[in-house]
Amino acid sequence: MKLDKNAPAIMLRIYIGESDRYEGKPLYRYLVELFEKEGFYGATVLRGITGFGETSRIHTTKILRLSTDLPVVVEVVDSREKIDQIKPRLEQIISGGLVTEQEVTVWMYRGK
DSSP: OOOOTTEEEEEEEEEEETTOEETTEEHHHHHHHHHHHTTOSEEEEEEOSEEOOTTOOOEEOOGGGOOSSOEEEEEEEEOHHHHHHHHHHHHHHOOSSEEEEEEEEEOOOOOO
16 A cells, blocks of 8 residues: 555554563564564564663663663554554553554655
């Protein structure tokens, strides 16, 4: 599906830990592969250097306190319909973390 300039879309941000797993894979990788298989416009994984979540335990790359569970954010953008279709599946897959949703406008979308 082609995205036109100024097209409305939805961006999900999925905040999880680097050590989270699903079906034997890192969760972030599983999610990206799922989004690709389902034909989403695109997804990106961002690795944080410091963060905390519901447990209020700080995860950091600081040398004296090297964390094995750094924060990871998976961002995925697509139409409202596609995002709404995948949400029930995400509820089954993601056992801990935070998921936010934001309306966005696509300014540019090009392949190389």
